[in-house]
Amino acid sequence: MAPYVNFSEMEVGDMLPSVEKDPVTKTQLVRYAGASGDFNPLHTDDAVAQNAGLKGVIAQGPLIMGFVGQAISCWVPKRYLKRFQVRFKGMTFPGDTISVSASVAEKIAERENLRILCHTEAKDQKGEIKLTGQFEVLCPVDKS
Amino acid sequence: MADKSKIGVKLPTYLLEVERVKSRELMAAIGDDNPIYLNKSKAEAEGYPDTPCPPTYITMAFQEFTGAYLDIFKMLDVPLERVLHGEEEYEYIGEIFPGDVLHCQMTCESIVEKKTKSGSLDLITLQTIFTNQKDQTVLKARSLIIERL
Numbered sequence: 240m241a242p243y244v245n246f247s248e249m250e251v252g253d254m255l256p257s258v259e260k261d262p263v264t265k266t267q268l269v270r271y272a273g274a275s276g277d278f279n280p281l282h283t284d285d286a287v288a289q290n291a292g293l294k295g296v297i298a299q300g301p302l303i304m305g306f307v308g309q310a311i312s313c314w315v316p317k318r319y320l321k322r323f324q325v326r327f328k329g330m331t332f333p334g335d336t337i338s339v340s341a342s343v344a345e346k347i348a349e350r351e352n353l354r355i356l357c358h359t360e361a362k363d364q365k366g367e368i369k370l371t372g373q374f375e376v377l378c379p380v381d382k383s
Numbered sequence: 384m385a386d387k388s389k390i391g392v393k394l395p396t397y398l399l400e401v402e403r404v405k406s407r408e409l410m411a412a413i414g415d416d417n418p419i420y421l422n423k424s425k426a427e428a429e430g431y432p433d434t435p436c437p438p439t440y441i442t443m444a445f446q447e448f449t450g451a452y453l454d455i456f457k458m459l460d461v462p463l464e465r466v467l468h469g470e471e472e473y474e475y476i477g478e479i480f481p482g483d484v485l486h487c488q489m490t491c492e493s494i495v496e497k498k499t500k501s502g503s504l505d506l507i508t509l510q511t512i513f514t515n516q517k518d519q520t521v522l523k524a525r526s527l528i529i530e531r532l
Contacts, residue, residue, distance in 0.1 A: 261414060270412040274405065276446030300468050301442045302413065308438035309415040317419060317435050317478070324472035324525075 244314045246355050247381035249343050255357065257340040258310035263298055265333045271302045298331035303361050303369050310339035310359070315376050325359075325372035335363040344373070352377055384532055385494045385505040386460045394455055394489040399444045399513075403481035406436055409443070436479040441513065441522055442471070444487055451489050455509060459491060461530050469506070470527035477521035484516045492525070496532075505530040 244255055268282045277299050280287040285295045304325045311320060331337065338361070345356035355376040361369045410420055418425035419434065426434040445451045456463060479485070492508040506529060513522040 267412060267414065270408075274408040274412040275443045276448040277442075278447055301439060301471065304442070304471060305409070305413040305415070305437075305439045309413055309417065311438060312415070312417050312419065316429065317438070318431075320438060320475055322472070322474050323438055324470065326470045327468055 243316055245381055246343070246346070246353050246376065246378055249346070249355075251343050251346055253343045255310075255314050255341040255343075257338050258306075258313060260306050260337045260339070262336045263302075263331055263333050265296060268296055268298055268302070268333070271299055271305075275299065275301060277301065293330070294332070296333065298333075298335075300325075300327040300370070303327075303331055303337060304372075306337055307339050307359055307361055307370070307372060310341070311374055314341070315374075315378070319376050319378040320374060321377050322375040323372070324374070325370045327370050329367055329369045331363065331369050335369075337361050337363055337369065341374075348380070349377075351379055353380055384460075384496075385507055385530055386458075387494050389459050389491055390494055392458060392491050394451060394458070396486050396488050397449050397451060399449060399485040399487055401436065401440075401479055401481055401483040401485060403434070405443065406434065406440060406481065409440060410437060413437075413439075431478065431480075433480045433482075436481075438473065438475075440479065441473060441524055444485070444511065444513070444524075445489075445526065449487070451487065451511070455489060455491060456528075459494070459507065461505075461507070461528075465531045467529040467531065468526070469529045470525075472525040474523040474525075475521075476523065477515070477519050479513070479515070479521050483521075485513045485521070486515075488512045488514075503532040505532060 341359035347354045420437045489511040495506045509526045511524045
């Protein structure tokens with residue numbers, strides 16, 4: 240794994256390295272239904288989704304939140320993650336390729352620690368936004 | 384329309400037993416192979432006593448395994464087919480590990496009606512507090528549920 244982001248060297252406005260996911264698959268939606276307990280058939284049964292006026296099944300919003308959680312875990316040790324919030328914005332269909340990006344929005348020194356607020360978003364291959372969110376990190380200042 | 388007399392109502396406390404296999408299943412579904420969440424010795428090397436739960440593990444605490452959403456929507460008189468998930472927020476206070484038993488307390492924090500161009504909505508905010516078997520509050524979750532009226 241790549242090393243975590245060193246927030247001591249980051250400034251407000253800096254981008255974190257984006258995380259690119261493989262295309263979403265129908266099998267993945269079934270797996271996520273089983274893993275999460277979200278068995279709404281809109282996510283697993285094309286006929287139900289088409290009856291609801293969609294072209295087919297759509298991904299569970301929290302799966303895309305899970306992609307962002309994966310990205311955050313590449314950037315920040317879990318113990319420094321203090322808050323993670325998302326707003327679901329758009330539907331994700333099988334075949335969509337999601338990329339997760341983030342930037343530093345606030346950086347506040349608190350004694351031996353840095354409190355960092357990052358803004359994040361998940362987009363598909365067409366640049367359509369699936370969710371926006373933010374997360375807060377509390378990490379020790381790197382004195383090296 | 385959500386029953387606004389139920390603002391402040393709490394679901395009876397329910398339990399969530401944290402299982403290692405569910406962490407693995409969730410990680411596999413997401414397509415995340417971060418060893419901190421999967422491999423105890425890798426987690427120990429980063430100073431954790433065991434593999435911590437990934438950031439979105441707690442999502443499963445509201446779904447069919449516990450029935451919490453179904454129960455609270457019933458209590459609030461909200462029909463399932465009119466419900467959309469608007470926002471989700473987790474505040475991490477401590478780590479959650481396999482073997483933990485979490486006491487989950489869900490409260491209907493607010494119900495606000497909002498008029499939009501395409502019709503009226505009820506914005507329902509649910510807060511859930513997770514306390515482990517050592518009586519430590521480890522996580523607070525807030526879900527914003529949208530009911531299309």
